[in-house]
Amino acid sequence: MQPILLTRDRSLADEVARLSAAAGVRPDLYDDPLAALAAWPRAPLVLVGADLVDEVAAARPGRRDGVHVVGWAPADGVFRAALAIGAGTVGELPVCEAWLVDLLADSEEAPGRGRTVGVIGGSGGAGASTFACALGQVSAPRGPTLVVDTDPLGPGLDRLLGLESAAGVRWGDLASSSGRLGARSLREAVPRSASGVGVLSWASGAASEPDATVVREAVAAAQRGHDLVVLDLARHGPALVDELVARCDRLLVVLPATLGGVASTVRLLERVGPVSGAALAVRRGGVSWDDVERATGLPIAVEVPEQRGLLEAVDLGLGPVRHLRVPLARAARQVLEDAA
Ligand SMILES: Nc1ncnc2c1ncn2[C@@H]1O[C@H](COP(=O)(O)OP(=O)(O)O)[C@@H](O)[C@H]1O
Ligand SMILES: [Mg+2]
Known part of the structure; x- marks a missing residue:
């Protein structure tokens, strides 16, 4: 099971794809939050583009760990919506690149702890x-x-x-x-x-x-x-x-x-x-x-x-x-x- 990325922002999808390649993973891309609901609870990592965070919040996905919002200069409203979907972090690209690569690389690890x-x-x-x-x-x-x-x-x-x-x-x-x-x-x-x-x-x-x-x-x-x-x-x-x-x-x-x-x-x-x-x-x-x-x-x-x-x-x-x-x-x- 791969991480998932929910976004319609082409440049964001490209950037996450580039960082994922560096981390050795290939996230599944969804441009429709409803289509992602089946994978949402099981994916090792969920990245939500700042562009879709409101729509995702409206879809009311179940609470889970390992949800993060990423975007270019996310606006204030994004933080509120991020809270609503239980996201751990709002990462701003490109400053959060290294953090995101680590997160992606880790998502490959066994879900349980050793x-x-x-x-x-x-x-x-x-x-x-x-x-x-x-x-x-x-x-x-x-x-x-x-x-x-x-x-x-x-x-x-x-x-x-x-x-x-x-x-x-x-x-x-x-x-x-x-x-x-x-x-x-x-x-x-x-x-x-x-x-x-x-x-x-x-x-x-x-x-x-x-x-x-x-x-x-x-x-x-x-x-x-x-x-x-x-x-x-x-x-x-x-x-x-x-x-x-x-x-x-x-x-x-x-x-x-x-x-x-x-x-x-x-x-x-x-x-x-x-x-x-x-x-x-x-x-x-x-x-x-x-x-x-x-x-x-x-x-x-x-x-x-x-x-x-x-x-x-x-x-x-x-x-x-x-x-x-x-x-x-x-x-x-x-x-x-x-x-x-
Ligand atoms: N199973 C063993 N058989 C023989 N000598 C041992 C054994 N375990 C430890 N020693 C010896 O006892 C000394 C202390 O071992 P160490 O593992 O450092 O102990 P501790 O960590 O409890 O202080 C070392 O010199 C080591 O070579
Ligand atoms: Mg000792």
Whole structure:
């Protein structure tokens, strides 16, 4: 299903066609609002020319998201009619060109949002970042996958995945951009491994946190443009952790089954509060699994196995999952299948 454009303004139709070509989509053109009513609720994006907005309002189409009015120097009355049809924006060409290209490019993305798995260490050095990368590596061959580093002081997920010298967008670049972030632009701009896992991380030395709006925009764009988004959440992390956790379909708390590991995890959970979809990913230690579950009040979703040769694989730039048959890959797959 393509976006739709409703207009009788030839020059507007030509301009939108040109921008659509740049975005890689081909909107269906309607010059009669009534003829567009069937496509209206289902089209991934609806653009209404300023010339037809009154007629469209009179046709009383159903309310939906993703409706925008575009025109050359839209008159005041256009804004009123735009409100009446529930349009999100009135874009004035040619100034809104870049915005419109992003909007069109995004319209191609899956309408639902990608699945989001948060990973957080119950205690320091538990293996959370490693497991987050393993999840990304295992998921990548199945569909677009992005691992998001939320820890400016961590070791850098791009490094863990062998992408530290890969060109591409990092947090610092997003902080300086303004406006709506396109799902496809983000997906195509981040460093990505040969096996397809993308990473959004920090340039070394850039330890300042992006502000909350940038993080929200980036996560939302990541979710629109990927089948799976893995958020590596910093334990001591920014105030944003709570908010990021709320955006996860599943939260995995990684801990070693040791007394210290369990004690830290209990504290972390008290701070984070109850989260639906939370479960544990446990590394073997002296404490029994029953005791781990009882103390934390969370079920164990998976055992994270000790991965031999992990540092070597990372040093070689292969990421924690050197190939898809290693034990760590099997554990990651189990999580993804359980959560599917
Ligand atoms: N499954 C594993 N098997 C063996 N070593 C691991 C495993 N997971 C992590 N490690 C090692 O533990 C250390 C901390 O891992 P990391 O993923 O950075 O933890 P966290 O993000 O929880 O602080 C690293 O040196 C890493 O190589
Ligand atoms: Mg970490």
